[in-house]
Amino acid sequence: SGEVVGPAVSETHKGQGLLLRFPGNKRSVNCYLDELSREAPSLSLLKACSEGSTVIVEQLLATGATVNVQTSGNKDTPLTLACRYGHVKIVEQLLAANAEVDLKTEKSDTALILAVSHCEHAAMLLLRHTPMPDLNASNLEGQTALLRAVKFERRSVVQELLNRG
Template identity: 40%
Template sequence: MKKIFGFGIKERTPLGFCDGNRSTSLQSGNENIDSHYWRNFYAKYKPKEKLHKAASTGKVEKLVSILDSGKIHVDNRDKKNRTALHFACACGHVKVVTFLIANDCEIDLCDSDNSTALIKAVQCQEEECATILLKHGADSNIEDVSGFTALHYAVCNGNSPMVTKLLAYNANIEAKTKDYLTPFLLALRESKVHVADLLIRKGANIHALDEFRRNALMYAVRCESKDMIALLLQRGIEVSHQDGFGWTALQYAAASHSR
């Protein structure tokens, strides 16, 4: 009988929006991605070509020797289309990045995930490398296979200074991922409220909707930020807005509190 009437059965929100563990592999604040993530990342990003090995280990002298031979081009790619610049940026070797740019490498080449060296630098929180690339004209609005730009990754890392710098170099504050997440919505999804607040101050559209027509108020409810909820209400966000499932922010709040 209990099963028929649902007694004792906890109601689930659409697609688990307010259910279960909300954490991702990313930590809060300005901390780095957790060590397990990094071990997996570097295992997958292990260079095999001698040019790329030299770049990933910061050996400028070795790079000079390799390129002076004339047999290997500065933009040689591996099987995943990664260049020496990708490896140097992912590993944070500023001198190598500077050397490669001085030797006319292509700054915006994409690997097989459509990631540029700038995206790798931002993902890995190598801010000095990212700054060098931006100063030399790197395109901050190239999207990887998930539709993420460098700005999205800076948001995921909770890296406010990097977010500010990218915006100063014309990063699109309204760029959308394949899930229609703007940097602002992504900041709320990842509970990076301090970054969401920064993006609002930089002019982010608070009325943006994701692929399920969820608005920022719903995301603020999800990350349980009373300050963000208050700010959004103050700025006139639509309280009665219904998402693609017919739910309002108030319904998500009630479901969240009943967990």
């Protein structure tokens, strides 16, 4: 899917949530949020990161959405979602906004463990951007980023992880 361009126009509909429309583009993004929720920007950020909406992520970060917000259920963060779905540009945006790379999901996956599994480029971004990520972090299955990199044959990630010790 292509990137949505143009300034967003938001409309609130009582009881229905927030609808973001992009003039000149047929695509609209429903955020399905209660308009009175104080957490709306952070919840919208989670949704935008999972859907790959770079323009919306940029706008939400600029308006103060919490970059390290975690979902109540599986403890996903904007960064773990972007890594899980391979949204490299959003990973770049979140790293520039100082997203924490070592926060763990409910299954104890870090952004790096997820990136290694789903998007080699995102994994390399995390490694190059973060001076001291927790390379020994393991998920509930006992898998580290290195074990996942070997499993998924991510040679450049394996080499980078080995170089870091």
